[in-house]
Amino acid sequence: MIEARGLTKRYGKTTAVDDLSFDVAAGRVTGFLGPNGAGKSTTMRMILGLDNPTAGRVTINGKRYHELHHPLRTVGALLDAKWVHPNRSARAHLNWMAKSNQIAERRVDEVLDIVGLTSVAGKRAGGFSLGMSQRLGIAAALLGDPEVLLFDEPVNGLDPEGILWIRKFMHRLADEGRTVFVSSHLLSEMALTATELVVIGRGKLISQSSTADFVARASENTVKVRSPQNDRLRDALEQASAELTAAEDGLIVSGMDSAKIGEIAAENGLVLHELSPQQGSLEQAFMQITGDSVEYHTGIEAEVAQVLEPTAR
Amino acid sequence: MITLLAVERIKLATTQAAWWCTAIAVVASLGFAALFVGFAGDDFALTVGSSQAGATFGRTVLLVLGVLVVTTEYHWGTARTTFQAVPSRAPVLLAKATVVGILAAVVGLAVGFGSLGLAMLLEPGAELALDGAADWRAVAGQGPVYLLTAVLGVGIGLLLRNTALGLAVALVWTQLVEGLVVLIPTIGDDIYVWLPFFAASQFVGSDVGSPALGLGELPLGPLGYGAYFAGICLLLLAAGVWTAVRRDA
Incomplete structure (x- = not known):
């Protein structure tokens, strides 16, 4: 269970996340949807206590991330698959993480097996393909057998085989009763993975509902x-x-x-x-609802309309 | 804290930077010491202090290692993974400084005693017995000096976070600034005697070059300089940890 209340993050004059409140319910996959630059990654970093909110708070099972004892056992996260030292082996990377939260060393072998990296566990992570890095990131997220999982754009840049693997994996995690919060700007992907949707644009909450409702309402x-x-x-x-x-x-x-x-x-x-x-596609629904929240909208159409309106009358 | 030390030990031991820096520090320091002793000639009185002439090499390499262990973590994103695993940042960073510091101390002792051993080997006739506190400080003192230097590197790394910038600052300071300040007319000498690595060299008493500069009466004794150097290193570490705790990872 993740609760965000009035979450705000400002960088100078730019407001990346603006008074965002939402709930992520336990035991299902919740999609975190928004165009690129909408503030999804910033929100995820704030959930994990990496970035400090300018205002508001976010809690996991009622606690701030800093208050969690051995946090990897409660929250597993894959924010960026490249957050690995390239000269360190996959096993060494997982070993230090396991050690930091006093997780048994055999768990490292277990998660390597789950993601299918056992055969390359001793190889340096810098030589991994994006798909393999992604698997290593998922192994790291699963290390503490956490009930809450966060994934930031997990299918970005993957080949179809990799995408299918991740998608199946999300379902499996939810079927095991875990809380999965996964961000994406790919709407079709969310339609296949998420049952609940938190939609944001320009750092603001646009809607929180079931995926079915969201699509129905927009279409x-x-x-x-x-x-x-x-x-x-x-x-x-x-x-x-x-x-x-x-x-x-x-x-x-x-x-x-x-x-x-x-x-x-x-x-x-x-x-x-x-x-x-x-039966509107999620893509259409999304465009319709976030239409004027797209960050780098040129605004030309709106300006033209404003200029023309008086003469048209 | 024991856990955090173990974590940082795994991290340090599983990349190559530590091994390379250790090897370079030892080989370069002993190599220079051997050249110094070997070509010193008969009219140069070899002492315990001057046997340590190569130690500044290794010291600089350990400063580089201190910077690298931090900036590479920020560069590769493992700093974030680390803070995700252990949200209380200050203990993590102090554990990191401790682990790098211990490695540096071991390297420092190896360089100190290694240099002395080499000198004994190359000049069997020289007066190289460890007599009194000054001699012990010159040799065993390399341990704490290396330790503090690595800790200083960690502090610089935490403040700057960028490998290129961190290394540039560390190397320009040690290789250029400290040597050139003394050339500033009138005030140069007064500043020079308060520079950190001049202080470190005064502590171990191996600063072979400085008597030639005619600095006159120094403001501190060797132990005072040691404490002064330690103060600067720990202050920069504290500043680095403080900013890392406050800033977004």
Whole structure:
């Protein structure tokens, strides 16, 4: 159980994390979603006590990270797979970590086995591929058999095989009853891994809900229509003030349900080849909800709209 | 604390920096000592103090090691992994300084007694028995001087966090600044006698060059200089630990 309350981090004038409050429930995978630069990594570093919050607090099972006794036994984390000395062997890296939290040495062999690195345990970590480094990072996270696990962008830069492996692994950890908090800017990935979502943009909380709710809320009233008389259909729908987006071979209609679209088509004697309410992808939902929170948004469109508005009236 | 010392010992022993620095420190110091003794000639009176002429080499290498053990941790991110494993930073960093310090002390003693042994071997006739406190300080004193130098390196590393910057500061200071200050007219001498490594050399009494500079009466005795040097090293360590505890990792 992770609780963040009013968590804020400022670097000079830049506010990386802004009054962020959320809960990560025990025993499931919670996704931490946001565009790059939204403050996910900073938040994770604050959870682990590496960065000091400017304001607010974050606790794990009611305690601040500093108050945990042998923290690796409560919280395992993979923030950056490259946080390993390149000349140290995988086993030596895990050995010192185990020693620091008085974890038995045979546990090192166990976790090496779990992530499949036993055969290269004596090799220097600097020679590892990204996928192997990632596995070593996961081994380190699992070392203390912790009930809470934090992963920051675990699939970043991995090949499909590696991604699949990590994804399966997350499920396995959750199935074992652990609390998993995993960040990503890849929405499709979160749809497959997370049951709960904490979504942030520009350091602010945008939503906290189940993944299903998040998608449903963002993709309400989107219907795909296909017609051989596409242009006439568009005119008819525009007159009924529906919002239209051109799709590959038809139209995506928002702000109007499928019944109403069907009626409009019938009134105008138009043939429909397809009329299907869309199960919105997480990608679309995300863009829709975080649309104006994207950090490096150019803002040109908004400015143009503001300038044009008075003349349009 | 025992656990933390064991952790830092594993970390130090499982990368190559410590082994390389130890080897270079011993070989370079003894090598220079051998050259010094070997080419000293008959009119140069070899003493216990002047047998230690090579020790400043090793001292500088241990300063470099002290800087490296910290800055490489920040560079590779293992500093963060460490603070994640042990959130109370001050004990971790003091354990690190202790482990590096102990290694440095061992190297210092090896250099001290090794240099003396070499001198005895090369010049069997010279007066090289350890008579009195000054002689013991000159040889065994290398232990604490090396220890404190490595601790100073840890402090510099913690303050600067960057390998290139840390090494530049350590090397420019020891190789250039301390030698050039004395050339400043009028005030040069007064500053020089308060510089840390001049103080360290006064403590062991092996500063072969300084009598030639005509510095006159020194403000402190050897033991006073030893305490002064220790004070500077521990102060920089304290400053380094203090900033590391306060800053984001």
